[in-house]
Amino acid sequence: MSIAIPETSSRYQPYSLHVLEQRALDNKVSVLSSKELKQRLDLTGRAIVGGIIFEHDSASILENSKPALGQVAALLSSTTDLKLYVVGHTDNTGDLEYNRRLSESRARSVVDHLVTFHGIARDRLQGFGIASLSPEGSNTSAEGRAQNRRAELVVQ
Template sequence: MPTIRTLAAASAIVTLAACTTNPYTGEQQASKAATYGGGAAAVCGLIGAIDSSKHARNAALGCGIVGAGVGAYMDVQETKLREQLQGTGVQVAREGDNIRLIMPGHITFETDSYNLRGSFYPALNSVGQVLAKYADTTLRVTGHTDNTGSRQYNQNLSERRAASVADYLVTRQVARDRMLTVGAGFDQPIADNSSEQGRATNRRVELYILPKTS
């Protein structure tokens, strides 16, 4: 169990984190730990970051019942991911208690292939390092394509790309049973497929980091 000194240190961290610098804009902004419920609840969520034991992580999640434990637990992971993925081309988006990583196809895979680019390994190594440390989450890896080619071809390609990302994360000590892989084919575009730029945007893998519900 964390000591009083440990919790006091965590409280100080939360206080300092209430106002942070956005690494992209350089502007001061309120951290999500503060937004999700204040210092005491955030300390509860930070227990999982201070003590890597399963008991501590479960305690952090349990605090979500009374406050901001889950939000703070996810907030710490978001901060780590933003720090380590800055400049890699991977987008980090926060959606409530969930984190979404958007991995563009042009930096992740060779054209029309599900083999990972060697140049993308360092970014995935960083992702794996964070995911392995904060283990009280489930992961959904979804592959997407543009609309060039048949539906079945794109469905298969999207599934294989999602599986390639998941398989590599396993080599970085991320448990396979935490991950669900899904192929969306070309059914969930985020840009207009009528232009090359739009098609390039649609070719991607998205990794959702979701807090466990039990």
């Protein structure tokens, strides 16, 4: 939208007006069921867990991550011999070593949550962080960077 505001006399000076609308973000992340996670693990040995969300620049898991964590716990409860690596990933924004530590802290937070709140034996899970070293999307776009910020399960 543009508006014109008169200066002196009859000349108009153009200005741009940008109207921003505040609304909730559309969450396009789908939470896989425990059955779907198991199918992917059986097929490829790995499964991306959509729906695990952390506070910005932190390893604190947000409340809206519970459905995804519940599905991982259900998978582990129904497959008692399954041992997993929980692998944290980041985009390539910022320092690689910082992102490696952050991704590892996040992976370990997922392990701690599953052990503490779902009773999963700690010896069945190990958390590792690999920062931006295994991207799913291009780090040149916002969509790609969002794909790269993830938690993944890998069969031990």
